Amino acid sequence: MGESLPAFTPVTLLTGFLGSGKTTLLRRLLADPALADTAVIINEFGEVGIDHLLVERLDDQMVLLSSGCVCCTVRGELATAIRDLHSRRERGLMPPFRRLVIESTGLADPFPVLSTLKADPVLRHHFRAAGVVTTVDAVNGLIQFERHIESVRQAAIADVIVLTKTDIAEEAATARLVARLGAMNPSAPLLRAAEDPLDADALLKSGGSGWFKAIAEPHTEMAAHRGVRAFSIVVDEPLDWTAFGVWLTMLLNRHGARILRVKGILALEGEERPIAIHGVQHLVHAPTHLSCWPSDDRRSRLVFIVEGIEPDLIQRSFSIFKRLNISVAA
Amino acid sequence: MCSLCGVIGGNEHWADAPAREGVYTRNADPVRRRRERAERVRIANCVLKLYGMKLSDWQGVAFLLSTLTGKSEIVEDLGHLWPVAEKLSGRLCDPLAVDFLAWLEADHG
Numbered sequence: 001m002g003e004s005l006p007a008f009t010p011v012t013l014l015t016g017f018l019g020s021g022k023t024t025l026l027r028r029l030l031a032d033p034a035l036a037d038t039a040v041i042i043n044e045f046g047e048v049g050i051d052h053l054l055v056e057r058l059d060d061q062m063v064l065l066s067s068g069c070v071c072c073t074v075r076g077e078l079a080t081a082i083r084d085l086h087s088r089r090e091r092g093l094m095p096p097f098r099r100l101v102i103e104s105t106g107l108a109d110p111f112p113v114l115s116t117l118k119a120d121p122v123l124r125h126h127f128r129a130a131g132v133v134t135t136v137d138a139v140n141g142l143i144q145f146e147r148h149i150e151s152v153r154q155a156a157i158a159d160v161i162v163l164t165k166t167d168i169a170e171e172a173a174t175a176r177l178v179a180r181l182g183a184m185n186p187s188a189p190l191l192r193a194a195e196d197p198l199d200a201d202a203l204l205k206s207g208g209s210g211w212f213k214a215i216a217e218p219h220t221e222m223a224a225h226r227g228v229r230a231f232s233i234v235v236d237e238p239l240d241w242t243a244f245g246v247w248l249t250m251l252l253n254r255h256g257a258r259i260l261r262v263k264g265i266l267a268l269e270g271e272e273r274p275i276a277i278h279g280v281q282h283l284v285h286a287p288t289h290l291s292c293w294p295s296d297d298r299r300s301r302l303v304f305i306v307e308g309i310e311p312d313l314i315q316r317s318f319s320i321f322k323r324l325n326i327s328v329a330a
Numbered sequence: 331m332c333s334l335c336g337v338i339g340g341n342e343h344w345a346d347a348p349a350r351e352g353v354y355t356r357n358a359d360p361v362r363r364r365r366e367r368a369e370r371v372r373i374a375n376c377v378l379k380l381y382g383m384k385l386s387d388w389q390g391v392a393f394l395l396s397t398l399t400g401k402s403e404i405v406e407d408l409g410h411l412w413p414v415a416e417k418l419s420g421r422l423c424d425p426l427a428v429d430f431l432a433w434l435e436a437d438h439g
Contacts, residue, residue: 007351118342124342240373241356242366242369242370242373243373245345245370245408246370246373246374246377246408247425249345249408249409249411249412250377250412250423250425251425251426253409253412253413253416253423254412254422254423254424254425254426255424255426271354275354277344279344284344285344286344286347286350286353286354286355287344287347287353287354287355288352288353288354289352289353289354309426313426313428313431314426316431317425317426317431320431320434320435320438321425321434323438324373324376324377324438325369325373
């Protein structure tokens with residue numbers, strides 16, 4: 001394996017409801033020479049016939065042990081497929097790939113895929129989740145949101161949303177859909193596949209350090225759609241990391257299934273640089289040190305996308321917990 | 331090993347992330363790690379006492395969660411703490427429960 005390969009291969013999850021244009025987008029992205037060293041796993045047979053890429057097939061088997069332990073929520077065959085790619089790359093049986101794209105089925109919940117990368121003892125030492133790209137159909141997106149909660153979750157969980165079929169959709173309908181997406185997931189950049197020149201490399205890096213798009217106003221809350229709503233918490237003073245950890249773990253243990261997304265940029269006591277944190281349901285990625293603050297605003301900001309939870313309760317709970325360290329020390 | 335399911339290598343909690351380039355962790359040097367563990371015990375106990383439980387350090391590598399009636403269990407990290415706390419106490423440890431918040435606010439407001 002070449003020395004220039006990254007220590008951790010970034011993995012991008014491409015999701016979106018049935019017929020929303022995932023495969024079309026994938027075909028378009030993979031035509032970009034910048035992605036020539038990208039491996040692809042598709043969990044249903046597709047028509048992407050490209051000779052420099054690997055296409056693996058997965059069935060819809062998911063392993064969920066009755067204990068409910070989150071680290072067991074893995075897709076066994078997905079883990080096997082990625083391990084096999086890794087093994088063949090290590091043994092020089094295939095061209096070294098620098099990134100991996102997983103295209104999920106249209107009805108899939110993205111969480112088990114991300115959980116697999118974190119939970120598998122081999123994969124987590126070689127692969128890292130790089131972000132979730134979700135396609136939303138401009139013609140049928142609003143109807144799908146009404147009828148299929150999976151499509152709402154897929155949009156809510158996205159790092160980047162790619163709006164497809166805007167060239168054949170009515171402008172008014174597209175505008176309503178854009179407004180709805182803005183309410184469900186205000187922190188995700190929205191691209192239009194038909195009009196925007198998509199930078200494949202940048203799109204697949206969407207989960208990197210540049211993913212955080214701050215919501216400026218404190219406790220901004222967007223209108224709920226099917227119980228899914230986004231809101232933010234902004235804190236003026238530096239946070240206590242330990243109290244934050246106790247609070248977030250307790251919150252996710254009880255409500256993780258309904259906390260579709262949490263993203264944050266934190267100013268911690270004693271730390272000059274900001275800390276980025278992001279999680280999907282029960283799964284929280286290792287916190288990372290950002291090289292600098294993205295703007296002059298150095299307040300901690302947390303963005304939540306929740307399903308069926310009152311934002312005021314989370315805000316109140318957070319406010320009490322962040323004072324714990326002060327009262328204990330007093 | 332994940333203490334809940336027994337899967338080897340199943341656990342790597344975000345609050346105890348191994349030191350890697352770019353990763354924020356207090357796990358890297360021994361002094362900071364010990365200080366963080368002590369802080370964690372102090373703050374977790376503010377919450378756990380509502381449920382009649384107490385957390386203590388166990389050999390610097392894990393924690394011991396005990397109830398007032400003497401039941402105890404080793405927990406590895408914060409992710410493991412809350413499921414075990416619910417099991418030992420027989421109660422839901424819900425940080426959004428209104429009565430829990432009222433109690434915590436009165437105690438630490």
